[in-house]
Amino acid sequence: MFKLILLIIKDIFSKKYVYIFLTAQLFIAIIALNFSIAIFNSVFYLKHLVNESGVIQGTYFYPNIKYSQSDGAEIKEKLSQLGGIGEYGSVNELYGKLNSDNTIIKTLVADKIVLNKSKLPLVKGNWFNTSLEESNYIPIIISYSLRNLFELNTKYVYRIFPDYGGSDSYYDITIKVIGILNKNNYAFDLSGSNLETMIKKNYDGIIMPFNENIMSGYSMKYNRGVFIFPQSNMSIQNIEAKINENLASYGESVLVKNLLKQYEDAKMQIMFLTASLGILVLIISTAGLGGNNMLSILANEKKYALYYMCGATWSKCIMMTIIKDLIILSIPLVLSCGFIEIISRFIPQELFTTNIIYLIMSISICLVIFLITSVGSILSIYKKSPVSIIRKWV
Amino acid sequence: MSYISLEQIDKKYNINTAAEVHALRGVSLEINKGQFVSIVGPSGSGKSTLLHIIGCIDTATGGRYMIQDKDLSQINNKELAEIRNKKIGFVLQEFGLILNNTSIDNVSIPLMFSKTKLKDIKNKAYDTLKKVGIEDLAYKKVNQLSGGQRQRVAIARALINDPQIILADEPTGSLDQNTSMDIIKLLMELNEDGRTVIIVTHNIEIAQMCDRIVTIKDGMIMGE
Incomplete structure (x- = not known):
């Protein structure tokens, strides 16, 4: 041979x-x-993803003023007066870093309502669930790109800068990695300066839920937005129209479906x-x-x-x-x-x-x-x- | 007993079609060991077909073919390949060489299908090239050689496994008169060493240099 x-x-x-x-x-x-x-x-x-994602049922409100968990009361009140709205949850962006590493990491903080509706495919671990709410740490999901920086099921002290670039204030929180995103995914990156650039392929950063116990009082000032979902008897188009009519002075609302379509x-x-x-x-x-x-x-x-x-x-x-x-x-x-x-x-x-x-x-x-x-x-x-x-x- | 024996050999191509050709019709031939035989005849008479059957590169559609009493119509492809490799050396008119390869690589080919050890192949091929007088061309590519030199390479390849039968199909057909004579002399030397040599030729002068001349026409032996 x-x-x-x-x-x-x-x-x-x-x-x-x-x-x-x-x-x-x-x-x-x-x-x-x-x-x-x-x-x-x-x-x-x-x-x-567009078809499978829960957030497709909602509309995204993009405020034109600095809106945060603490000072967005006015918007929340306006939303509650509109009628027909089932749930809503905000998304924010902040930056953070590990004590052991100087890499500044983009961190998407979202209400649990939003996270529950936007399950992204993971390569390892599990998506967020409600049993983690009372914990003294914040569960996080990391992007595929960060898989070498973090270990799954491991706790870390994470320093967050809610106003990175604006002020030097920071908070140390305990986080635990519960999942790693697929290499290929689409997420609301929030880094864009307008609605069209809200979605990015292959998100690079951390996703974490907003934890009332740990994070209340943190002033987060970057790229806030609100996902709004209608009551079951209401059409999302009506809600979007209502929001744009009544909250025009606060910002603009676009159906997530349209947002994804624009991106597509x-x-x-x-x-x-x-x-x-x-x-x-x-x-x-x-x-x-x-x-x-x-x-x-x-x-x-x-x-x-x-x-x-x-x-x-x-x-x-x-x-x-x-x-x-x-x-x-x-x-x-x-x-x-x-x-x-x-x-x-x-x-x-x-x-x-x-x-x-x-x-x-x-x-x-x-x-x-x-x-x-x-x-x-x-x-x-x-x-x-x-x-x-x-x-x-x- | 004959060394090579053909009994009533028939060869048909395209059997049961409109294009059926009866190339050989009941050819019987006995060749003794060490004979130098030429097969002559007009084009399309069946000379090459007969040589191909003797060389085991083609099979007869009828009759019996034996070498040293072994009936070759009864053996399998693997055994036939072994006979081609060990007992028969074939020389073609157009040399049948791989032009991009060196002489030594061409000569080595039969050893690649034999049980010769890899480390011995080069030496054996070189020695065989020496036997045919072209050892200095061992590492030259065949496409750089003259017709006569190419035919010597082809003869060396035919000789490498020291076969007892050398078959040559128009070995001088592509060569000039002087070179043709050199090649025939070389084949005669191989015959003098005890090998049976059978050549197909159109050249009557060459045929007359052989021990026997077998004339074939329309697929039948017409005489000797």
Whole structure:
């Protein structure tokens, strides 16, 4: 067997440019496919989250004044007078850091009502639940990007700066990591200065519930907003209209559904263009890949007839073709895995995120194309008698 | 007893189709060990088909073919491959070499399918190239060699496993007169070493240099 592999490798080296070209095609095809799958999947994933998320039933009120838990009483009162409103909960942004590390971490603080309705997919741990309300610590969920800074089910002293950049005041609170977000997710990032930029792909920070016992009295002044949900007998569109009519001087209300749609529309165009480019490259590279693979195998039939003449069985010749195919295949597979891993670190995640499943899908599709063309060519050689090939040669 | 024995060998192509060709019709031939035989005949007479059957790269559709009393129509593909590898060396008109590979790599091919140890392959191939007088071309790519040199590489490949039968299909067909004679002399030397050599040729001058001339026409042996 070792001698056969040596013969195959020599064979590959004797026509190295053909195989380099074939390898490059396969490599490009895998990358292009991975890119397209990742982009399409992110669109579908967003649609899925929009449909699955509980916050979709609400409207988001974005105040145009500094609104906080403590001084938002006026808005709350106005909301309670409107009628038809079932629940509402605020979201705030603050910054914090661990005592052991200087990284400033974005922290989303949301009312439990909001958190209960916006369960995000986790890679580990559990989403918030009410049993944690009375605890002397605040349960938190960390983004995937922070998984190396925190350990699951571990408590930390967390220093929060409710007015980071405005004043130096801080509070130390005890937090416990109860979950880690999926690498790919969409969350209300709250870092945008307007409603259109409220949602971000792949939230990078901490999510924690607002805890009355621990955090009451903290003055949080960044990006506050309120999620408002209607009573069951009221339509959310009516509530949105009412809020915009009665609270116009305080801010603007947009249906979460529309907010997500706006985000989706904004991203769709760039995703469509990128995906189209990916598909174009994919079609060209896979068609070339299939064609070249077929040609390179067929071009070798003389060689196999020669091996047959020199003492190989025809089955052994076919086996050599298959082994050669696998060797050719393995190089771009390894290269593309490495390449995708590297580029995924440099390309903005808004444009390209990948995971092992996309990679497996891309590789599988390319493998199928490669194998179909290989099997077709190999079968066509197998059906021939070696002597007919030798005759043509002579 | 004959070394090579063919009894009533039939060969048909495209059986039961409109394009059916009866290439060999009841060919019987006995060849003794150490004979130098030439097979002559017009194009399409079945000379190459006969040589391919003798060389075990094609199979007869009828009749019996034996080497050293072993009936080759009764053995499996693996055993046939072993016979091709060990007992038979084949030389083709167009050399049948891998042009991008070196002479030594081409000559080594049969050893890759034999039980020869990997470490011995290079030395054995080099020694065989030496036997045919082109050891200095061992590491040259075949596409850099002349026709005569290529044919010597092909003969070296045919010899590498020290087979007792050398089959050559128009071995001088692509060569000039002088080179052709060199190649025939080389084949004669191999015959003098005790090997059975069978060549297919159009060249009557070459055929007359052999022990026997077998004439074939329309798939039948017309005489000797």
